[in-house]
Amino acid sequence: MQNPKKPIRRRCKCCGVFFEPKYHNQTWCSDECLEELKFDQLCRDREKAMKAMERKKRRDSQREERNRKRKQLNPRSYWIKQVQNVFNAYIRERDARLPCISCGTYYGEQCGWDAGHYRTVAAAGHLRFNEDNCHKQCRHCNQTLDGNIGGYRPALIRKIGLARVVALENNNDTHKWTIAECKELINIYQAKLDALRRKAA
Structure with missing residues (x-):
């Protein structure tokens, strides 16, 4: 007689407790941990967006500075x-x-x-x-x-x-x-x- 498969146990990404997942991609053990994970992900996404915005501002600022310096270097004929x-x-x-x-x-x-x-x-x-x-x-x-x-x-x-x-x-x-x-x-x-x-x- 074939031995029954042991239930899969997984460690919760939030609290670290072992649990039996109901879905193949489930990484949380309870609704509370799910909400905590969602909040953490939201914070990470927000931080990532802010960093991307800062990088864009920095690039724009550098581009403006390059353009300003380029204009200063343009000869008189360019301005005429x-x-x-x-x-x-x-x-x-x-x-x-x-x-x-x-x-x-x-x-x-x-x-x-x-x-x-x-x-x-x-x-x-x-x-x-x-x-x-x-x-x-x-x-x-x-x-x-x-x-x-x-x-x-x-x-x-x-x-x-x-x-x-x-x-x-x-x-x-x-x-x-x-x-x-x-x-x-x-x-x-x-x-x-x-x-x-x-x-x-």
Whole structure:
């Protein structure tokens, strides 16, 4: 006659007492021990989540610090480009309802819109962020026709007046944009751009 199997006995994970489990994965001997184990697990999960959150905060902080240092190391040309991007976006938004300053077309979407300078950045870098010197221009006039100045000047006189155009033409100052100036201009023109977009919405 076969001997009957001895009942399985297991040690409770909570209190250490031996018990006979009713389920194959049961590790507690009583409801009280089960609640205690659940509470312990909840505490461990909470601690694990807090540590994960702290690690994420630490990584984010380190990333911000790296970005801050990287920005400090960026050359002046980088900051001039950043200003130019937001300045050009502001000019296009400012003149959104106006035609191309040079050829008068309203259909620049076919070739794209630029912010075209009357006096070029190469010839008058000190006027690159002068709002009188920059206006919405179709890409064909700005890039293919090298600014199409023949059409630009008469339209510019009609728009801002002869005196201001002559002032631009006679302005031969020199200026080297500093990083501090660039950062300030980014804030100024981003605020102006945001205000125009809110108004248009």
